[in-house]
Amino acid sequence: MSGFVSRVPLRWVDLDAQGHVNNAVVADYLQEARVEWLLSGPNAHLLGTSTMVVSHQVEYLGPVMFGLDPVEVVLTVGPVGAAQFSLAYSVRQDGRELARARSLMCLYDYEAGRPRRMTGPERLWFLDQSTALAPWPSLGRWTVGDRAHTSEFVVRWSDLDPYGHVNNVRVFDFVAEARIRMNPDEDGTSRMQVAAEQGLLWMVARQDVDYLGQIAHRGDPYRVRSAIARVGRTSVTIVAQVEDPRDGAVLVRTRTVLVSGDASGRPVPLPQNMLAAAERWPANPA
Numbered sequence: 076m077s078g079f080v081s082r083v084p085l086r087w088v089d090l091d092a093q094g095h096v097n098n099a100v101v102a103d104y105l106q107e108a109r110v111e112w113l114l115s116g117p118n119a120h121l122l123g124t125s126t127m128v129v130s131h132q133v134e135y136l137g138p139v140m141f142g143l144d145p146v147e148v149v150l151t152v153g154p155v156g157a158a159q160f161s162l163a164y165s166v167r168q169d170g171r172e173l174a175r176a177r178s179l180m181c182l183y184d185y186e187a188g189r190p191r192r193m194t195g196p197e198r199l200w201f202l203d204q205s206t207a208l209a210p211w212p213s214l215g216r217w218t219v220g221d222r223a224h225t226s227e228f229v230v231r232w233s234d235l236d237p238y239g240h241v242n243n244v245r246v247f248d249f250v251a252e253a254r255i256r257m258n259p260d261e262d263g264t265s266r267m268q269v270a271a272e273q274g275l276l277w278m279v280a281r282q283d284v285d286y287l288g289q290i291a292h293r294g295d296p297y298r299v300r301s302a303i304a305r306v307g308r309t310s311v312t313i314v315a316q317v318e319d320p321r322d323g324a325v326l327v328r329t330r331t332v333l334v335s336g337d338a339s340g341r342p343v344p345l346p347q348n349m350l351a352a353a354e355r356w357p358a359n360p361a
Contacts, residue, residue: 078151081108095138099247108148216361
């Protein structure tokens with residue numbers, strides 16, 4: 076894949092409890108590359124004033140490990156419309172592709188509260204870089220339903236971006252925290268603690284995120300409702316939605332594929348507690 080190349084430095088704090096870069100931080104690397112790319116050309120004025128993330132798709136191919144050398148993110152522009160454009164990414168370390176992703180972006184008038192059309196020069200810069208992108212396989216259509224696991228979170232001031240609402244990358248954190256709490260045993264331990272006791276790893280293989288509304292900073296919590304959709308031998312698909320308890324509005328919908336692995340990362344059959352969770356919190360086909 077040819078395109079714009081961004082070199083993103085790693086931080087030690089990017090690592091998670093399993094010793095590699097957290098899956099949510101990989102989305103942060105995509106954002107860093109996207110920002111650098113926008114600032115490199117005549118559409119730099121769109122950053123911080125006129126761009127909005129509509130959706131992300133991220134596929135994780137291998138763990139990103141800590142190192143002193145930056146990771147490479149190769150960004151390619153996909154189809155361009157009147158008010159939106161697509162981006163593709165390849166995350167590489169030591170010559171290996173460890174993640175790939177897609178983003179759908181739109182131009183947005185924050186004062187008017189609606190998308191806006193590109194000007195001629197804005198669209199031309201995107202079109203000059205545009206190339207066809209093959210579609211990704213769907214993770215299926217599911218609804219969370221009434222029998223869902225519920226978890227709350229409070230927005231931190233540091234979660235906000237220059238637009239004044241929660242940065243799109245932080246949503247990966249919110250739904251991850253909710254997934255970790257999906258332990259049907261109800262003995263106060265998280266799913267990750269149970270996996271560690273069993274010598275297992277939980278590996279994120281793919282995440283799709285659709286942004287439907289803005290999450291603002293406030294004292295009252297938001298909630299994540301999660302349910303388990305497709306169950307395989309070694310993998311499971313979890314669907315979730317971020318909601319505002321005040322009015323029930325759905326602000327984000329996500330689909331996450333988790334793979335159960337042994338200490339070396341090889342896929343192994345799903346543990347019993349995940350099968351029990353699938354029975355307790357089933358998703359509904361849409």
